[in-house]
Every structure is written in C-alpha cells, then in structure tokens.
Amino acid sequence: MCVKWFVISCTYGIHLIFIQYGIIYTMLLEDDEVQKYDYTAPPMTELTLILAQPRGFCAGVDRAIEIVEKALQLYGAPVYVRHEIVHNKWVVQDLRAKGVVFVGEVDEIPDGAITVFSAHGISEKVENSAKLRDLPIIDATCPLVTKVHREAQRYENEGRQIILIGHEGHPEVEGTSGRVRGGVLLVQTAADVAKLEVENADALAYVTQTTLSVDDTKDIIAALKNRFPNIAGPELRDICYATQNRQNSVRDLAQQVDLILVIGSANSSNSNRLRDLAEEIGKPAYLVDDARGLNPAWFDSISSVGITAGASAPEHLVEGVVDAIGKLRQTRVQTMNGDLENTRFKLPPEVTGEKMLEKKAG
Ligand code: SF4
Numbered sequence: 001m002c003v004k005w006f007v008i009s010c011t012y013g014i015h016l017i018f019i020q021y022g023i024i025y026t027m028l029l030e031d032d033e034v035q036k037y038d039y040t041a042p043p044m045t046e047l048t049l050i051l052a053q054p055r056g057f058c059a060g061v062d063r064a065i066e067i068v069e070k071a072l073q074l075y076g077a078p079v080y081v082r083h084e085i086v087h088n089k090w091v092v093q094d095l096r097a098k099g100v101v102f103v104g105e106v107d108e109i110p111d112g113a114i115t116v117f118s119a120h121g122i123s124e125k126v127e128n129s130a131k132l133r134d135l136p137i138i139d140a141t142c143p144l145v146t147k148v149h150r151e152a153q154r155y156e157n158e159g160r161q162i163i164l165i166g167h168e169g170h171p172e173v174e175g176t177s178g179r180v181r182g183g184v185l186l187v188q189t190a191a192d193v194a195k196l197e198v199e200n201a202d203a204l205a206y207v208t209q210t211t212l213s214v215d216d217t218k219d220i221i222a223a224l225k226n227r228f229p230n231i232a233g234p235e236l237r238d239i240c241y242a243t244q245n246r247q248n249s250v251r252d253l254a255q256q257v258d259l260i261l262v263i264g265s266a267n268s269s270n271s272n273r274l275r276d277l278a279e280e281i282g283k284p285a286y287l288v289d290d291a292r293g294l295n296p297a298w299f300d301s302i303s304s305v306g307i308t309a310g311a312s313a314p315e316h317l318v319e320g321v322v323d324a325i326g327k328l329r330q331t332r333v334q335t336m337n338g339d340l341e342n343t344r345f346k347l348p349p350e351v352t353g354e355k356m357l358e359k360k361a362g
Contacts, residue, residue, distance in 0.1 A: 045303055047329040049322055050257055052249040052308035053338030058242030060142030061086045061312045063345045064119035067140040068095055070351035071114055075359045080109040082126070083118040083171055085140060086312040087268040089289055106130045112360025114138065120171040121145040123178020136357035138350045144210050144240050145172060149179040151234050155205035156180050160232060161198055163187055165220050166209030170269055173209055193223035205232040210240040211270040211311075213247045241343060242311050243270055247277055249338050253306035254278040259298060260285040263317045264310030271310025278306075290317045291324035299328055 064085050071079045077099020084092050084102060092102060106129045109115050114136050117127075121141040130137050152162050164184040166173040177184045185196055198204055206224055208217050217239070224231050254260050260278035264271025264287055271287055278285035283306075288294060299305065305325065309318050325331055349355035 047299060047302070047325065047331045048257075048304040049325060049331050049333045050253060050304065050306050051318065051322075051333065051335045052246070052253050052306060053336040054242075054245050054249060054341050055307075056263075056309040056311070056313055056315050056318065058240075058246075058311040059341070059343040059345050060119050060144060060240075060242070063347065064140040064142065065091060065095075067138055067347060067351050068100060068116055069098070070347070071116060071138055072098055072100070074351060074353070075114045075357065079114045079116060081116045081118060081140075082106060082109070082122065083120065084267075085116065085118045087265055087271075088310075088312040088314070089265045090314060090317060091312065106133070106135070109133075109135060112136070112358075114357060114359050116140050118171065119145070121149060121175035121179075123175050125178055126175075136350075136359055138348055138357070140348075141175070142210070143345050145175070148176055148207050148210060148234075152176060152180050152184070152205075152207045155207070155232060156182060158205070158232075160203045160205040161185065161200065163196070163198075163204060163206040163224065163231075164209070165206060165212060165217050167269060170209060170211075172211065176207065176209070187220055187224075190219045190223040193220065193227055196227075198228070201228050202230045204228050204230070207234060208239065209269075211243050211273070212239075213244045213273075214239050215244075215247060216273065242341065243273075245339070245341065246270065246274060246308065246311060249336060250274045250277055250306070250308050251281065252338075253308065253336060254281040254283045254285070257283065257304040257306035258302035259283060259304075260306045260308070261294075261321060262287045262308055262310060263290070263313045263321060265289055265312070268310045268312050271313065274308055274310060288321070291320040294321065294324055296328050299325060 068079060068081060068085055078101045079099065080101050080103055082103055085095065103109055106126060111133060115130055116138045117140055119140055119142045156162055161182065162180045162184045164173060164176055164186050166186060167188060168186060187193055221233065250260065260283050262271050262274045262285060266287065275285045275287045286298065307318060307321060322333055350357050
C-alpha cells in the first residue's frame with residue numbers, strides 16, 4: 001500500500017466489507033465521492049446433495065433399539081446389554097445415557113439383572129451361561145440372523161459340515177459359529193475356498209453372515225460350488241434384504257455423483273461395505289460417524305455429493321451432515337428414487353407386556 005493511500009485511510013477511514021469468495025471495499029474520499037472497486041468472485045456453483053433411498057436403520061436395528069427402550073420403560077434402569085446393541089456409537093451413547101450398561105460378557109452382569117442380547121446374535125454357550133444363572137433374558141437378535149442359525153443347524157442335522165461365509169471376529173460370525181455343534185469352517189474370500197480341508201466333499205452346506213450381500217458372496221459361492229458341486233446352501237432370498245437394498249442404492253448413487261459420504265461407525269460392517277462399494281466404482285468415499293467427521297476440503301471443486309447411511313445409523317446424523325455441508329456451500333438437497341422399506345419384525349413378549357420378567361437386581 002503506497003504512502004498516499006495510507007494517509008487517506010488514516011484521515012478518512014476505509015471500510016472493508018468481506019463477503020465469501022470476494023471482497024468489496026469502499027473508500028470514502030475527501031469530496032464524499034464514493035469510488036467502488038468490485039471484485040466479482042467466480043460464480044459459486046450449487047452443490048447438489050443426493051440422499052440414498054433406502055438408507056439408515058433396517059428393521060432389525062429398529063427392533064433392537066425399541067426392545068432396549070421398552071425394557072428401560074418396563075423394568076427401569078439399569079438394563080444390561082451384552083455387546084453393543086447395534087454397531088453405532090451414537091445409539092450406544094444415547095442408550096447409555098438412559099441407563100443401559102453395555103458389557104462384553106454375561107459374567108459381568110449382576111445376578112437377577114435384566115439382560116438383553118444384541119441384534120448380532122449369540123452362541124449357544126453364551127445363551128446357556130445366562131440361563132444357568134437364571135438371568136431374566138430378552139433376546140434382541142435380528143430374526144434374519146436367527147434364521148441363519150436355524151439353517152446352519154438344519155444342515156448340520158442332515159449330516160453336513162457347515163461352511164460360514166463371513167468376517168472373522170464379527171459378533172454375528174461368533175454367534176452363528178457357536179450355534180453349530182461341530183463348529184464351522186470360515187471363508188472370507190474366494191481364495192480361501194481352495195484351502196478348505198473338509199471331511200466329506202459330498203456332505204457340505206454353506207451359510208452367510210447377513211451383512212454381506214448377494215454381490216459380496218457370489219464369487220465365494222461360485223468357488224464353493226465349483227470345488228464342491230454337491231454343496232447345499234440357502235436360497236438367495238435368504239440374504240438380508242436391507243444389506244442388499246443399501247448396497248444397490250449406493251451403487252446407483254455413486255454413478256451419479258462426484259463423492260459419496262457414508263454415515264456410520266467404523267466398527268459397522270455394512271457401513272464399511274457401502275464405502276468400499278463406492279470406491280470400487282471409482283468415486284472418493286468417506287465413512288463418518290457424524291458431521292464432525294467432515295473435511296471441508298472434500299467439497300472444493302465438486303458439484304454433487306451422494307449421502308447414505310449404514311443400517312445402524314440414525315437419520316438425525318444424516319440431517320446433521322446435510323446441515324453442516326449447507327454451511328460450507330450453497331446446497332440443493334434431493335432424494336433418490338428408490339423403494340421405501342416396510343419390513344417390521346415382531347417384538348418379543350418380554351417387552352410387549354405379554355410376558356413379564358422378574359427383575360431381582362441391577
Ligand atoms: Fe437384521 Fe439385516 Fe438389519 Fe442385520 S442388517 S439387523 S440382518 S435386517
């Protein structure tokens with residue numbers, strides 16, 4: 001700034017008005033003549049946000065959360081839940097604030113305290129250890145997971161060895177493995193199939209983790225059928241509807257947008273898979289718990305963002321993300337054409353009032 005302007009500014013003042021992407025400054029001159037310098041910012045393009053349909057809570061998660069909330073109402077806090085009821089940080093924090101105590105194992109639960117099993121299901125051993133202690137139990141296992149347990153048991157009763165397609169260490173895999181007396185052979189990839197050592201190649205059956213979709217499992221199933229032509233397995237319709245629907249919608253969405261955001265927790269298997277799918281289509285994709293996980297730089301120089309949510313992520317987190325992006329860029333929000341889901345699962349009698357449990361402690 002030259003000396004002349006410095007003097008003028010000290011004498012008459014300079015008003016600086018900043019607006020986003022541009023600066024207009026007005027200088028009051030000695031003779032009151034107003035001289036304006038307008039710097040026009042590059043036009044700020046609108047950012048289109050497209051919300052996936054369907055997204056977020058599935059019927060199994062809805063039911064599990066409702067079971068815990070009704071247990072709190074009917075029996076009072078504390079209610080003990082073995083394992084996170086669903087894999088979402090927000091849901092867990094919210095229920096904890098209402099009086100839920102989450103534990104890793106049944107032996108951490110005091111005698112007589114109301115005990116809830118999570119949506120992922122449990123092994124027979126865990127169930128028996130709770131029953132041996134006469135704990136008042138409410139089972140929030142998703143009915144679709146229970147269906148997989150029954151399928152595995154039916155195949156085993158037919159004399160077949162069970163192959164489970166799933167992710168090692170996932171609670172659902174632990175629960176399903178623990179429902180089969182002879183144990184399971186776990187396969188995670190098509191390459192694992194070649195390494196399987198089976199007792200009788202003609203007496204095998206496979207079942208799958210519910211948070212894998214038809215698409216996730218098809219290569220593995222093809223490899224199994226190729227190596228073991230007589231293997232038995234469930235109909236495709238047995239795969240979880242919610243997992244498949246969310247994956248179908250994110251696949252469509254990723255074709256239409258520059259970037260995909262998946263709302264979900266890092267330990268949510270189905271949320272991670274949604275992010276992976278978008279990346280496989282070649283789009284940058286990020287998994288965030290909530291709006292605090294957003295990086296403003298992601299939204300520079302793009303014109304559209306697709307937003308979805310894993311089966312355990314509540315809708316208010318999606319709304320928070322939409323609002324937060326709206327503070328960074330001018331946005332237009334649309335929802336994809338997609339089927340609304342109307343699946344509902346029945347609640348267990350212990351929370352509907354049909355059968356009351358006796359709470360002795362807690
Ligand atoms: Fe049940 Fe499917 Fe939801 Fe898992 S993702 S809780 S199997 S409805």
